[in-house]
Amino acid sequence: MKLNCDLGESYGAWTMGRDSDVMPLIDQANIACGFHGGDPNVMVATVKLATEHGVAIGAHPAYNDLPGFGRRSIAHTPDQIQALLWYQLGALAGVCKAFGTEISYVKPHGALNNDMMRSPALLETVMRAVARFDSGLALMIPVTRDFQSHRLLAKNIGLELIFEAFADRAYDPNGQLVPRSQPGAVLDSPEQILEQALSFRRKGGVRAVDGEWLDLPAESLCVHGDNEHALKSVRLIRQAFDGVAATR
Numbered sequence: 001m002k003l004n005c006d007l008g009e010s011y012g013a014w015t016m017g018r019d020s021d022v023m024p025l026i027d028q029a030n031i032a033c034g035f036h037g038g039d040p041n042v043m044v045a046t047v048k049l050a051t052e053h054g055v056a057i058g059a060h061p062a063y064n065d066l067p068g069f070g071r072r073s074i075a076h077t078p079d080q081i082q083a084l085l086w087y088q089l090g091a092l093a094g095v096c097k098a099f100g101t102e103i104s105y106v107k108p109h110g111a112l113n114n115d116m117m118r119s120p121a122l123l124e125t126v127m128r129a130v131a132r133f134d135s136g137l138a139l140m141i142p143v144t145r146d147f148q149s150h151r152l153l154a155k156n157i158g159l160e161l162i163f164e165a166f167a168d169r170a171y172d173p174n175g176q177l178v179p180r181s182q183p184g185a186v187l188d189s190p191e192q193i194l195e196q197a198l199s200f201r202r203k204g205g206v207r208a209v210d211g212e213w214l215d216l217p218a219e220s221l222c223v224h225g226d227n228e229h230a231l232k233s234v235r236l237i238r239q240a241f242d243g244v245a246a247t248r
Contacts (some may be wrong), residue, residue, distance in 0.1 A: 001203045002026035002220045004140070004164065007079035008046030008055035009037030009069075022225035025238045028056045028148050030107045030140075033088030036062035036070025038144055040095075057096060058140060061126070062109035070110035079123070079164050082129040089133050104160055106130050107140035117142055117176070120237065124153060129211070131159045138162050143216045167237060168195040173208045175216055184209065188194070190233040195235045197221055198219040 002139060007023065008031040009016040016037060029050045032038030036047075040092065050057050062070030064084060076084070089106065093105035096102050108116060108126060116123040123141075130139050142152060154161045161191045170178040170189045178185040187193050205215045225231040 001218065003223050003234070003241070004025035004030055004058070005223050005225060005234070006107075007031045007050075008042050008060075010042045011037050011039050011066065015134045016091065017038060017226045021118075021231055023053050023055060024236060025225070025234050026031075026055060026223065028086075028105070028220060030058045030060035030109075032059045032109070033091060033092050035064045035084070035088055036068075037063065043092060043095050047092075047099050048102070049075070049096045051099050051101050055232075056104045057101060058105040058107050059089050059092045059103050060107050060109045061085050061091075061112070063112050065111070070112065073111045073115055077127045078115045081125050082132075082144055085126065085129045086133055088132075093134075103134075103137060105138040105140050106195050107164070114177075116151060117144065123150070125159075127154055127159050131157050134154055135159070140164050140220060142166070142177065146175075147214075147217065162220055163216075163218045164220045164222055165216055166222045167200075168193045168224060168233065171206055171208045171216075172215060173210050173212050173214075173229050175208075175214050176207055178209060180236070181233045188229070189228070190236055193233040194240060197223075198240060200236065201241065219229045221243070 003026045005026045007019045007029045020061055023188050031046050063074045065072050116126050130137055138160040140162040143165055147163055170185050172178050196206055200218050204217045208214055223234045225234040
């Protein structure tokens with residue numbers, strides 16, 4: 001199981017995250033493309049940092065919502081969704097080309113990600129837009145109880161999927177993330193976060209907030225390191241995963 005993190009989300013004078021501290025600890029960097037965070041200078045710096053550490057680069061596109069950090073749903077037609085994805089992917093692809101590297105996958109951000117997981121039509125629109133931009137790209141989506149149907153849809157479109165789980169978020173009985181507005185939605189104990197990470201790694205799933213077991217076979221685990229407390233969790237997970245790999 002790989003570790004991924006959302007990076008490059010600073011903008012102008014506003015700083016977000018601990019990118020230089022997190023990058024050496026992860027396998028995949030989801031880099032903001034300017035619509036919810038990031039700007040040309042930040043994008044260049046983040047791509048450079050990823051290449052220096054041999055980290056795979058993923059595009060992290062969003063609704064055009066800098067003030068809301070991409071966490072507000074915005075209605076779009078399928079053509080508009082396709083256009084906003086292509087615009088953002090094109091920007092990051094251009095920077096990657098300048099560094100002799102390329103995007104390897106796409107992970108939608110925030111409200112766009114949440115909306116597509118609740119709307120089969122929107123999910124298909126996103127899949128088709130990514131495949132049309134570059135059929136060699138994979139699409140990273142949250143793993144839910146519907147992962148088999150999502151895999152079949154992607155296969156019919158000719159798109160590879162990467163199923164993602166979250167180390168620091170609670171899950172409801174349907175395998176969806178508990179909304180941030182609800183108490184306990186975000187795990188804040190490094191020990192609890194590590195326990196959930198190892199559950200996904202070793203058991204292929206996790207327990208929902210009601211205690212029910214969820215089979216959620218993920219290939220990549222999202223971690224956050226935007227403060228010292230979160231960074232401790234990332235380090236613990238990296239050490240534990242490296243230990244698991246070393247004993248095999």
